[in-house]
Amino acid sequence: MSRRANGEGSVYETKQGRWVGATYADTNTGGRKRVVVYGRTRAEARKKLGDLQKEFDAGVRVSVENWTVQAYLEHWLDTVVKPNRAPKTYQGYELVVRLHLGPLIGNKKLRALTVRDVRLMCQHLAAKGMQRRGVQFAHAVLRAGLQNAMRDELLTRNVAKLVQIPAPEYVVGHGLNPDEAKKLLEAAKSERLHALYVVALYLGLRRGELLGLQWQHVDLEAESLQVVQSLQRVGGQLQLKAPKTRKSRRTVPLPSPVVEALKAHKLAQGKERLAAGPDWHDSDMVFASKVGTPMEPDNLRRSWYRVRTVLPEPLPRFHDLRHTCVTLLLTEGVAPHIVQEIVGHSAIDVTMTIYAHTSLDEKRKALQLLGERLA
Incomplete structure (x- = not known):
């Protein structure tokens, strides 16, 4: 076999019969970190490793912290929203993260969040009786948080942007003649x-x-x-x-x-x-x-x-x-x-x-x- 190029990564089988793909990548703090993916077959592990390397080639950096959605959104609220947005805006965003986003998708790994996860979250909020405007606002908060994760070079795409939310029906008030x-x-x-x-x-x-x-x-x-x-x-x-x-x-x-x-x-x-x-x-x-x-x-x-x-x-x-x-x-x-x-x-x-x-x-x-x- 020819020698692997630097950064190409490796795929091997563990004693338990599980296949592992491993490589090194740049972190968001400027260092290097070993990253692994798992698969039931060699082909599955190699595909996951290839997809991961494409993300790294596109500029994604590995976070030193192993972010969950909840942890990252809280970090975003404290370091980006609170210092730069109106207090009323921060209060509204924090409430949505704490009451709605956290309980439904907060435990998901940030990089593993999928379009399906976001769609099911929105459907769940609507099924609980949340008005269309409320669902749209919760979706908008998540979308803004994930967009910041892209700016932090932690994601290559914003899965919330791929979920379509029905526009709210604005009720025009009773104006006076x-x-x-x-x-x-x-x-x-x-x-x-x-x-x-x-x-x-x-x-x-x-x-x-x-x-x-x-x-x-x-x-x-x-x-x-x-x-x-x-x-x-x-x-x-x-x-x-x-x-x-x-x-x-x-x-x-x-x-x-x-x-x-x-x-x-x-x-x-x-x-x-x-x-x-x-x-x-x-x-x-x-x-x-x-x-x-x-x-x-x-x-x-x-x-x-x-x-x-x-x-x-x-x-x-x-x-x-x-x-x-x-x-x-x-x-x-x-x-x-x-x-x-x-x-x-x-x-x-x-x-x-x-x-x-x-x-x-x-x-x-x-x-x-x-x-x-x-x-």
């Missing part, structure tokens, strides 16, 4: 947060953006405000965090009703400051508690539940005020890309696909115009 919006604003006049509802309806700010707004970012003379942060509950504490996407960070001009509402709100807040005296906390929040601290979302929820009772069933969610702003702007003929800039959508298809539904009356009006044009 102009008469309902006016009725809501009238009912909100008795609330100390009246200005918040005005800003929400006119500008479409998210709840966290509203509660994270500070006076330093509001210019009532220039009639504009900057959205630069959001108030979020992270680890049981309220924290100001940067917007999730680049598009969320924006400057928005203020129409006259918003300017008037904010001026009245600032005056009322000054009276609250005087009443609180030394108990006042100067957080500079526009929509603060009665002692100046950042507002608890539950306090806003209680106010919202009172205000929305003037509207017909089904009662809208607070987020539907944002949806209302988008829909009314589009109905008025505002260009979609301008609406996107106002409300801070990450992409134009979010504006058009998820939010911009039309009513039967609007469809009838559009077809009537077409009929008049063609008549």
